[in-house]
Amino acid sequence: MNLQLGKTATVQEISEWKPGAIICATGSRPYTQGNRRSRDPRIIMSDDLFSSTKKVGDNVLVFDFGGDWPGMEAAIYLAEKGHGVTLISSRLHIGETVHQYLRNEYLKKLYNLNVTLLPHYDIGTIKEDHVTIRNLFNQQKEELTNWDSIVLSLNRIPNTELFEEMKGHAPIVKQIWDCFGPRTIEEATHEGIMSAISL
Template sequence: MKLQLGKTATVQEISEWKPGAIICATGSRPYTPAIEGMDDPRIIMSDDLYSSTKKVGDNVLVFDFDGDWPGMEAAIYLAEKGHQVTLISSRLHIGETVHQYLRNENLKKLYNLNVKLLPHYDIGAIKENHVIIRNLFTQQKEELTNWDSIVLSLGRIPNTELFEEMKGHAPIVKQIGDCLGPRTIEEATHEGMMSVISL
């Protein structure tokens, strides 16, 4: 077996190898909604929060679509650094999909850090210094004006571009992991093992 790291896979090069199988494990990327204001420079994706050189303002809105741990962790991280944080989620309750014990610990931290929790809302638009949010049950819209930065944790979508390009270039072309559907490391590991076994 020959292992190559740090190299971009191209259709031309892989076709020259004449592989018997191609397994695409190209992961996923953050979902960004097609709404007004998504090009605002004050937006930071939760993936980039911990490595970004962008300055985070004093008052931060964290938007969470999945009710998963990245939104909660981002809010805790920022609040511990002294920011005033509002965690807004479109879920029934904050951390809805997080395991109960971890969710409870994170909720305890959020309350102790005085993070404002606002479930049942999604983001509608960003217009200058106004963020428009919408209640998912009443459809009523509200405007938030007291903010300096926005952190988005809106779920993930598969990186399928390479998979689509590779179709027809080997007898077997498969997707695994987040390239098939964003989930957890358990599913990715299982699919990787099962793909190799089935070859």
């Protein structure tokens, strides 16, 4: 087996190998198209939180649009570093799409870290030093002023570009995991095993 790491796959190079199968597991990315808020220098994507050189302020608003684990992980990570954190979600409850038993452990940690939890709210405008949030049920708006940085945990879309380019360059070309549709590590492990078995 020839394992190559830290290398970008190209159609030309892969075609020269004449592979019998190509499995694309290229992941997903945050959906930012048309989201001008993501260009504000005070805003950081949850994907970049752990590797970015951006300075995160003392008080942070974490907006979670998917009800998934990245928003909760971001809030926990920041709270453990001593930041004041408010986790805001547009879902019915915090961590709505996470399995119940795992969600319970996340919530326990969030409460123990004194993270403020605000479900049922969507983000509105960001102007100067205030953010407008809107209750999804009664449409009432509130303004938040006690913040220095904002972390966005957005919905995700598949990275399908490489998969589309690889079509026709091998008898079998598959897309798995988040490259097919953003999901969890459970689906990734299952699809990886099943894809290997099927070859």
